[in-house]
Structures are given as structure tokens and as C-alpha cells.
Amino acid sequence: DAKTTQPNSMESNEEEPVHLPCNHSTISGTDYIHWYRQLPSQGPEYVIHGLTSNVNNRMASLAIAEDRKSSTLILHRATLRDAAVYYCILRDYVPNAGKSTFGDGTTLTVKP
Amino acid sequence: DAMVIQNPRYQVTQFGKPVTLSCSQTLNHNVMYWYQQKSSQAPKLLFHYYDKDFNNEADTPDNFQSRRPNTSFCFLDIRSPGLGDAAMYLCATSEEGGVSYGYTFGSGTRLTVV
Numbered sequence: 128d129a130k131t132t133q134p135n136s137m138e139s140n141e142e143e144p145v146h147l148p149c150n151h152s153t154i155s156g157t158d159y160i161h162w163y164r165q166l167p168s169q170g171p172e173y174v175i176h177g178l179t180s181n182v183n184n185r186m187a188s189l190a191i192a193e194d195r196k197s198s199t200l201i202l203h204r205a206t207l208r209d210a211a212v213y214y215c216i217l218r219d220y221v222p223n224a225g226k227s228t229f230g231d232g233t234t235l236t237v238k239p
Numbered sequence: 240d241a242m243v244i245q246n247p248r249y250q251v252t253q254f255g256k257p258v259t260l261s262c263s264q265t266l267n268h269n270v271m272y273w274y275q276q277k278s279s280q281a282p283k284l285l286f287h288y289y290d291k292d293f294n295n296e297a298d299t300p301d302n303f304q305s306r307r308p309n310t311s312f313c314f315l316d317i318r319s320p321g322l323g324d325a326a327m328y329l330c331a332t333s334e335e336g337g338v339s340y341g342y343t344f345g346s347g348t349r350l351t352v353v
Binding site: 161163168169170171172173176214218227228229230231232 | 327341
């Protein structure tokens, strides 16, 4: 499986934007970029995914580099409830190959 | 709401005593996964079912088994739990390869071995 690399931790102030980076230099042409977040004592929660183009949804935005070797999850206005571990993973669209390896993720701390 | 449900939320078992964790889904997804997550670590895939086809990860211990009697249910059996098996066990589902819609995770079962 292609690997992802993320910073171990990041801090943000409440109401400010947060940019969470992810490097995936060995990404293949069939890999989608997915982001999940995990609150304490909960299962991971889907945030957003993309292939080549930037994506927006109600939770966040995903900016994908032109060479697809990196991406950035953008939380436009961080709230205390956004404090979580954020995982960036790659998922292959080949049938029965849609499993992924979770990296260590980024622990986001949001300060009031 | 369609969802992935794991029971029980907390499970305490004795060292060496077989234990079964269950997962059910109302999403009608054809792929189901079991992950193990130890404290402060990332989830680690144990195995997954693509429909009825079982796919084991190479480094999953033989102590861990799984059953999927139908689309909706999947079980994780730990034949002889050791202290090192204490962890959160996460069940997840996805549709087809799950690329478009991603994983849907349950809330997990936290297993304690005494």
C-alpha cells in the first residue's frame, strides 16, 4: 500500500482556519485521497475525498497538488469540536483492493 | 439512519477465554473490515470480507478469526485472548471498493483482557 506522511500534531485557535498537510509521494494513478477524523473513544469519521481536483463539502475542503504527491485538508473555521486525530489515507479503486493503511495521523488541538 | 453498529461497546474477558465481537450494518455495503486499534496508535487492518470472500492480512495472528454469515453481520472471534490483545476493535464497511464513499466505521468495542 502507498504510504502517507503527516505531522504528528498541530495547534489552532478557535475560529481560525486550519491547514492539515499530507504527503503521499508514492501515490498511484488509481489512488483516491481520503481524509478521516477520530474523536476520542469513537470510530473514525469520513471527512472528504478526492482524486485530482479540489473538493469542498460541508465539513472541509481538500486541496490536491497538481502532481498529486501531497494534499491539504482545510478546516475553514476551527471549533473546539474539531479537536481530533486526522488521518489521510489512499484508497485504490481496483475492486477488492479498496483497503488502506492508516498512518499515524495528525492530532489537532484547538485552543479557545 | 443507516449505520454500523458494534456490540458490545465494552467487553471484558479473561485471559485465554474465547470472545466474540459483533458488527451489524444497515447500509447493505458489500465490504466489511475489522481493525484493531491500540492506545495512541492508528487503526491496523486485521482482515476484510469482499462479499463472502475472506481476505486476511499477512501479519494477522491466527488467534483472530472472522465470520460473515450474511451481508449485514460480521463477527470477530479471538480464540485465546492475551493481554496484548487489549484494544479497541473497529468494524467498518464500504461499498464495492469503497472508493467513492469511503469507510463507514462503527463506534468500536473496547476489549479488556484480565
